[in-house]
Amino acid sequence: MARRGMMKLGMSMRGLGYHPAAWRHPDVPADGTLRFEHYAHNAQMAERGLFDMIFFADGIGLRERDEPRGSLARSGYELVEMEPMTLLPALSVLTKHIGLVTTASTTYNEPYHVARKFATLDLISGGRAGWNIVTSWSEAEAKNFNREQHLEYDTRYERAAEFVEVVKGLWDCWEPSSLVYDKAGGLFYDESRMHLLNHRGKHFQVRGPLNVAGMPQGRPVMVQAGASEPGREIAAATADVVYAAADSIKAAKTYYDDVKGRMAKYGRDWDDLKIMPGVRTIVAATRAEAQAKFDRLQELTDPLVGLARVYAALGDLSGFDIDGPVPEPQREAEVRSSTDRIMQRAREGNLTIRQLYTQIVGGGFYLIGTASDVVDGLQEWYEAEACDGFNILPPYLPGCCDDFVEFITPELQRRGLFRTAYEGKTLRENLGLKPHVNRHEAARAAASAAAE
Numbered sequence: 001m002a003r004r005g006m007m008k009l010g011m012s013m014r015g016l017g018y019h020p021a022a023w024r025h026p027d028v029p030a031d032g033t034l035r036f037e038h039y040a041h042n043a044q045m046a047e048r049g050l051f052d053m054i055f056f057a058d059g060i061g062l063r064e065r066d067e068p069r070g071s072l073a074r075s076g077y078e079l080v081e082m083e084p085m086t087l088l089p090a091l092s093v094l095t096k097h098i099g100l101v102t103t104a105s106t107t108y109n110e111p112y113h114v115a116r117k118f119a120t121l122d123l124i125s126g127g128r129a130g131w132n133i134v135t136s137w138s139e140a141e142a143k144n145f146n147r148e149q150h151l152e153y154d155t156r157y158e159r160a161a162e163f164v165e166v167v168k169g170l171w172d173c174w175e176p177s178s179l180v181y182d183k184a185g186g187l188f189y190d191e192s193r194m195h196l197l198n199h200r201g202k203h204f205q206v207r208g209p210l211n212v213a214g215m216p217q218g219r220p221v222m223v224q225a226g227a228s229e230p231g232r233e234i235a236a237a238t239a240d241v242v243y244a245a246a247d248s249i250k251a252a253k254t255y256y257d258d259v260k261g262r263m264a265k266y267g268r269d270w271d272d273l274k275i276m277p278g279v280r281t282i283v284a285a286t287r288a289e290a291q292a293k294f295d296r297l298q299e300l301t302d303p304l305v306g307l308a309r310v311y312a313a314l315g316d317l318s319g320f321d322i323d324g325p326v327p328e329p330q331r332e333a334e335v336r337s338s339t340d341r342i343m344q345r346a347r348e349g350n351l352t353i354r355q356l357y358t359q360i361v362g363g364g365f366y367l368i369g370t371a372s373d374v375v376d377g378l379q380e381w382y383e384a385e386a387c388d389g390f391n392i393l394p395p396y397l398p399g400c401c402d403d404f405v406e407f408i409t410p411e412l413q414r415r416g417l418f419r420t421a422y423e424g425k426t427l428r429e430n431l432g433l434k435p436h437v438n439r440h441e442a443a444r445a446a447a448s449a450a451a452e
Helices: 036-048 084-094 111-125 153-171 229-238 249-261 287-299 303-314 336-349 353-361 371-383 399-414 439-451
Strands: 008-012 053-056 099-105 129-134 179-182 187-189 221-224 241-244 274-283 366-369 389-392
Touching: 008 241, 008 274, 036 053, 036 084, 036 399, 053 084, 053 129, 084 099, 084 111, 099 111, 099 221, 111 129, 111 153, 129 153, 153 229, 221 229, 229 249, 241 249, 249 274, 249 371, 274 287, 274 371, 274 399, 287 366, 303 336, 303 353, 336 353, 366 371, 371 389, 371 399, 389 399
Parallel strands: 008 053, 008 389, 053 099, 099 129, 129 221, 221 241, 241 274, 274 366, 274 389
Antiparallel strands: 179 187
């Protein structure tokens, strides 16, 4: 039996694409991440394809290591790019419907900063803002913010949970009817409907109120990507959208049921959260053409960049013949299980070093083929209720975004799996989420009902 409803789609627009050789592709502008026109084209194309949102998985430091030496200079992956909270308001002027989502770290921001910026983006865009909640984890980021090491795991998540609650509280400081603008009576706002936050917690003390109000969505859509135990709990309690990572229906279904199964204890319904795994798509008119596109990307991978992808598990292999067998690990494993899996793959496949790193570079959840092939895969996951839609991770931009809109969107529509027009004006409406109810307005309504 076919699943009811339409799948949700996000287009992840970070950098030049999700393949480390994307910048070398002949159809990719190598300097695209520093050109506004590159982002504008991709955003407008995604909107033409009726995507729910575009997404920037932002970082605040160079997290790629120069291991082995020289590899970083040959990688165009996540090195230089525009700051998204400056970029997204500009893109909002060039689009009308598509959601605008980006990352803001709970580790190296203050809640008031984040609440104010995203509230402003929601106003500028007419209700299309979304905040991707992350905890920064790398030493590279820590060293950009007065620290030698990043915060330890439990502290990061404890801080994140409190951070989110403060931001939500700030967004609710002004009830929807608080701003009356009564010129004749001389009253700008209703004092009974503006509230101080007066938060005092372990990590934050925030008085409030926020000096932004009247957001079209009530509050921006809240997005998360955590797969950890505390991350799943925060998602079940708070998130509107989760970007998930899985390479099989079984794994995706297990994650989906686990996170959604936690929601009832927070008073939330099953459909109050949209779970969207990441998938890389390469599509063409024929399977052979699609495979050739992928193979071309693989061939463009610089050997040092490939060796960087196995460095954490195997150490520096740059002194070995890359067309020779994979040697024993040259360093103590950072993550023993990862090293063991990679060595098992190399031994069972009798792989050379080049073959091993090529497999890893081209790994992840890929769907490669004709529009029918790709949609078969998307439909299988969706109808198995392993997801509510997908976050598309284009291997290279703008080509893979353009191809998705040209080939895949029409096939999804033909099968009745995807919209033919935007349903609403806001991101929340297009995602099929309930309207946000301000906590103070809800308390007022409850008190009034109890008094009757």
